[in-house]
Amino acid sequence: MARHCQGHIAQCLGGILAHRGGATVAVGSGGHRLSGAEFVDGVRRLAAGLVERGVRPGDVVAVVAFNSIEYVELFLAVALVGAIIAPLNYRWSFEEAAQALELVQPTAFVFDGVFSSWALRLTEGSKFSSIGLYLILGDACGAGHAANFDHIKRSVRESTAIEPVSAPRDVALICFTSGTTGRPKGVAISHTSLIIQSLAKIAIVGYGEDDVYLHTAPLCHIGGISSCMAILMAGGCHVLMPKFDAKSAFDAIKEHGVTSFITVPAIMADLLSYARKERVPGPVMTVTKILNGGGGLSDELRNGASQLFPHAAIFSAYGMTEACSSLTFMAINKPKHQEPNSQPSSHSGGVCVGKPAPHVEIQIGMDANNTSSSPTGNILTRGLHTMVGYWGDNKVDSSDCLRNGWLDTGDTGWMDKAGNLWLMGRQKGRIKTGGENVYPEEVELVLSQHPGVARVMVVGIPDSRLGEKVIACVSIRDGWKWVDARAEHQGKGNEVSPKILQDHCRLKNLSRFKVPRSYYQWRQPFPVTSTGKIRREELKREILATMQIPSNL
CATH class of the missing domain: 3.30.300.30 (ANL, C-terminal domain)
Structure with missing residues (x-):
């Protein structure tokens, strides 16, 4: 049964309309811009259109697409009506995507023009009979009987405020793991988890309404989605390119005065390599915040980033999809406030990944077979940031993943006396x-x-x-x-x-x-x-x- 909820990710729309109504809050391909008022209007119209076409609270809406303004609008519109969005990785093969769709059994399938062939293949068989609505993003012609995204918004006569509704168990998102150990799992993330993760990023990284945030990470990953949500709550401006490449990123930084973005080591390496090869005029002065995840930056990458982006505070985060992104944060370079020993340290006892965010509990759990005096053990976490559970058989199952509220991260580490977490590696x-x-x-x-x-x-x-x-x-x-x-x-x-x-x-x-x-x-x-x-x-x-x-x- 759906319920009205006090904590809901779509509540950011009120703040955007009230405080950023006349300001640019989204820039898409070709320089297309939306003010706060236009963005909120689009989300509300789309939400009303989804309801008219049968989307109900608790329904799963799957999406495969490159990053775009429409993707962000869809994310909030689906949440607004109490449905659950399930982003598919655009790098998957169709067969891999089909496995994920079998798992979540969506009632709607949303795609951009690049993936029209997927929609056609889905309609050919009976395996995905649960899908009653096919929707193509943008103003492209629909594939087969797919509805057109822009047409749905225009067909709604009047944009009115919609009271946010939550799906059962507060689930807002099914985010698939990247599958380092096997078939990806569907992780059910709640509205509450997304909100407190956003607040942590706002408090620690310092996002605000003056930020111009470049989406370097795909919105099908928890890092991309959680950072998008943080910028929505902070009231900043989103700059969206379909997918990352270094040239497009530098062009966007220069054209739009980008102040912040996130990286993984591969993205940072690509940026530095491109800057060297193409002799990008530097240093880049507008960027003030960089958050790195998905693995630590090497000394070479960290030093290169500090030289290319000298005004940027660079943070490193450790986390996982099941914990709604970041568990710990560490400032690895703060311009003008650099402490002599503030560089991330490492020794034979692992890598320091910083202190837990304010909402996060971390505990080191010792294996029953561990009889050594070593402080190393399984990294456990507890709090409202943890997943609701894994999605299967059209419901959430949390029986095997949360024990007494504690989530086993699958990593091994230890805590020092200052409260820093030291990461040793994967248990498996x-x-x-x-x-x-x-x-x-x-x-x-x-x-x-x-x-x-x-x-x-x-x-x-x-x-x-x-x-x-x-x-x-x-x-x-x-x-x-x-x-x-x-x-x-x-x-x-x-x-x-x-x-x-x-x-x-x-x-x-x-x-x-x-x-x-x-x-x-x-x-x-x-x-x-x-x-x-x-x-x-x-x-x-x-x-x-x-x-x-x-x-x-």
């Missing part, structure tokens, strides 16, 4: 060698600090004596030479060899049992998810196949 990626636990991320951090290493991945492979043996797959930087010579080779100049990397690990005080026994030059791209996270098990299978070692994966 842990290597058991000679009775000792090795976290690949910890070893990768040390190896990545060698100047000749561009990227490195560490895995464990079967070993008759140790159980598992630690090995490293290394991608070297341009201008460096890999010398796959005998172990005692010392190297000279810009050379990298197994011996050099072993010595580097020991110089960095990495415990002996954590130092990789073997090193391989990796010449091809590492297998990654759509968000740039390594598919470690897939990489492991490739290594085992190359080495002709039997695998039970």
